[in-house]
Amino acid sequence: MGKITVPLGPQHPALKEPGSFTLALEGEQVVGASIKLGYNHRGIEKTCEQRTYTQDVYLIERVCGICSHSHTTAFCTAVEEIAGVDIGKRAKAIRVAVGELERIHSHLLWLGVAGHEIGFDTLFMYSWRDRELVLDALELISGNRVHYAVNTIGGVRRDISADTARKVLAAVDKLEERTKYYIKVATEEVTVLARAKGVGMLPESVARKLCAVGPLARASNVPKDVRRDDPYLIYDELDFNVITANSCDVFGRLYVRVFELLESCKLIRQVLKALPEGDIVAKMSRKIPAGEAVARYEAPRGEDIHYVKSNGTEMPDRVKVRAPTMSNFAAVSYMLEGGFLADAPLVIAAIDPCFSCTDRATLLRGNSGEVVDLEELRRMGIEHYRAKGVDFSKL
Amino acid sequence: MTAAALERENAVKAALEQKFPGKISDIRIARARRMFAKVAGADAVAVLSFLKDEQGFDHLSTITGLDEGENFAAMYHLVSGSVVLSLRAVVPASAPVLSTVTGLFPGGEDFERELIDLLGFSIEGLKEGRRYPLPDDWPAGEYPLRKSWKGLPPAPKGEGK
Numbered sequence: 001m002g003k004i005t006v007p008l009g010p011q012h013p014a015l016k017e018p019g020s021f022t023l024a025l026e027g028e029q030v031v032g033a034s035i036k037l038g039y040n041h042r043g044i045e046k047t048c049e050q051r052t053y054t055q056d057v058y059l060i061e062r063v064c065g066i067c068s069h070s071h072t073t074a075f076c077t078a079v080e081e082i083a084g085v086d087i088g089k090r091a092k093a094i095r096v097a098v099g100e101l102e103r104i105h106s107h108l109l110w111l112g113v114a115g116h117e118i119g120f121d122t123l124f125m126y127s128w129r130d131r132e133l134v135l136d137a138l139e140l141i142s143g144n145r146v147h148y149a150v151n152t153i154g155g156v157r158r159d160i161s162a163d164t165a166r167k168v169l170a171a172v173d174k175l176e177e178r179t180k181y182y183i184k185v186a187t188e189e190v191t192v193l194a195r196a197k198g199v200g201m202l203p204e205s206v207a208r209k210l211c212a213v214g215p216l217a218r219a220s221n222v223p224k225d226v227r228r229d230d231p232y233l234i235y236d237e238l239d240f241n242v243i244t245a246n247s248c249d250v251f252g253r254l255y256v257r258v259f260e261l262l263e264s265c266k267l268i269r270q271v272l273k274a275l276p277e278g279d280i281v282a283k284m285s286r287k288i289p290a291g292e293a294v295a296r297y298e299a300p301r302g303e304d305i306h307y308v309k310s311n312g313t314e315m316p317d318r319v320k321v322r323a324p325t326m327s328n329f330a331a332v333s334y335m336l337e338g339g340f341l342a343d344a345p346l347v348i349a350a351i352d353p354c355f356s357c358t359d360r361a362t363l364l365r366g367n368s369g370e371v372v373d374l375e376e377l378r379r380m381g382i383e384h385y386r387a388k389g390v391d392f393s394k395l
Numbered sequence: 396m397t398a399a400a401l402e403r404e405n406a407v408k409a410a411l412e413q414k415f416p417g418k419i420s421d422i423r424i425a426r427a428r429r430m431f432a433k434v435a436g437a438d439a440v441a442v443l444s445f446l447k448d449e450q451g452f453d454h455l456s457t458i459t460g461l462d463e464g465e466n467f468a469a470m471y472h473l474v475s476g477s478v479v480l481s482l483r484a485v486v487p488a489s490a491p492v493l494s495t496v497t498g499l500f501p502g503g504e505d506f507e508r509e510l511i512d513l514l515g516f517s518i519e520g521l522k523e524g525r526r527y528p529l530p531d532d533w534p535a536g537e538y539p540l541r542k543s544w545k546g547l548p549p550a551p552k553g554e555g556k
């Protein structure tokens with residue numbers, strides 16, 4: 001049988017972000033895969049050189065719509081290191097709390113996408129409903145659901161009051177309870193196992209050779225985690241486990257992420273129950289002395305690395321950003337080859353490539369600003385179907 | 396920062412000085428777990444190979460391209476356990492040529508393509524492939540991350556919108 005070349009993307013290859021995959025097929029089997037990226041190149045690194053450090057924080061926040069806090073934390077810690085400023089423990093603790101909430105939000109989002117890709121949309125709807133809990137907690141702290149703008153050069157812009165901490169902890173309790181259900185689904189549900197086990201194999205040696213990072217590496221038994229290996233903020237004082245799996249497949253990536261949800265809950269409790277006293281922002285000069293620094297951060301998708309070079313002015317000389325997904329794309333070609341076409345979207349989605357999610361689920365009715373809550377939406381849904389003749393009383 | 400805490404960093408520094416006498420300059424331990432070093436572009440692959448095979452720096456995080464006036468540099472950010480060593484390979488701006496490191500780090504292909512697209516490096520030995528990250532119709536000779544680059548020249552009259 002001759003080879004057939006099938007383009008996957010650049011529009012929506014697996015999820016709502018552009019990337020072009022050219023797959024060579026023999027029958028249903030993928031025998032070659034090449035990737036073209038760059039559709040989202042926005043020139044952020046160049047732009048950073050033409051803005052002040054403070055302005056750059058807002059720009060860096062927009063590198064990613066999901067791990068916005070990861071990027072700003074890496075950037076700010078690099079700048080603070082050059083300036084030789086210690087931001088204090090309270091600011092560091094708040095950065096950790098927001099970072100772990102962000103990880104929960106990101107992993108729950110991924111779980112939904114994975115559910116959708118395997119045709120298990122109930123899982124998608126459940127996990128995205130529960131993700132609202134963590135987004136509400138983030139909104140409570142920062143006023144925003146996705147771009148929290150918590151970080152600033154020298155510390156954080158939002159304090160966490162005792163009352164806010166109590167509410168966030170209540171949300172974490174609820175999330176932990178739901179996570180236990182997801183662990184059961186991910187490890188026992190036959191639909192999930194059938195679609196995820198043995199799919200998108202990435203052996204440990206290949207993961208190491210291609211410098212894979214994050215849950216992708218950890219699911220191939222490579223226990224890399226910047227939080228433990230190269231601790232930043234206050235991670236060296238916190239108790240958590242680095243979750244790994246040795247199945248080297250999509251199932252392993254699912255396993256690692258759902259168990260990491262529990263670890264994040266544990267971390268948030270440790271931080272918020274003993275939030276250190278002190279200022280949340282250190283006074284800093286707008287001019288940063290000449291120097292350079294490398295900051296690493298364990299983003300939800302893996303190692304995020306920023307390099308900042310300063311020249312004594314208010315603007316950096318060079319800012320380099322390498323998001324985790326870029327390190328993992330080399331492994332995608334490997335994982336696609338030898339697999340089946342039908343699994344390609346799932347294999348691509350299993351590295352959790354970054355995509356923007358900024359839509360709010362709150363529906364505003366008319367111009368009055370009246371908010372429709374979940375119960376109201378549910379009631380409207382039932383009414384809508386009842387009007388069409390669907391009888392719910394027998395269900 | 397005690398001397399004992401920097402045991403690993405000092406050992407790497409000593410190993411580099413012993414293996415490449417006179418070839419590596421400015422070996423600097425900026426703080427615990429952060430090292431910087433400088434090498435001529437032509438010696439970069441040999442040093443990277445030594446660091447990977449004999450010093451355990453088996454993770455290439457990324458490569459940062461730098462325009463430093465008369466010279467360009469490619470900074471290889473290598474990780475071994477908790478230590479990050481950023482090796483700056485310096486080349487003249489008039490001929491920014493480096494050899495590929497994809498033989499050592501196959502995952503580094505896109506990092507090198509970035510050097511080519513954004514700063515105008517030539518990477519010898521890099522396999523043929525699609526450009527990254529600029530669009531296919533990006534004009535030749537325009538390198539956005541060069542300090543002299545101020546934007547694309549305006550389109551001639553009658554073209555574009």
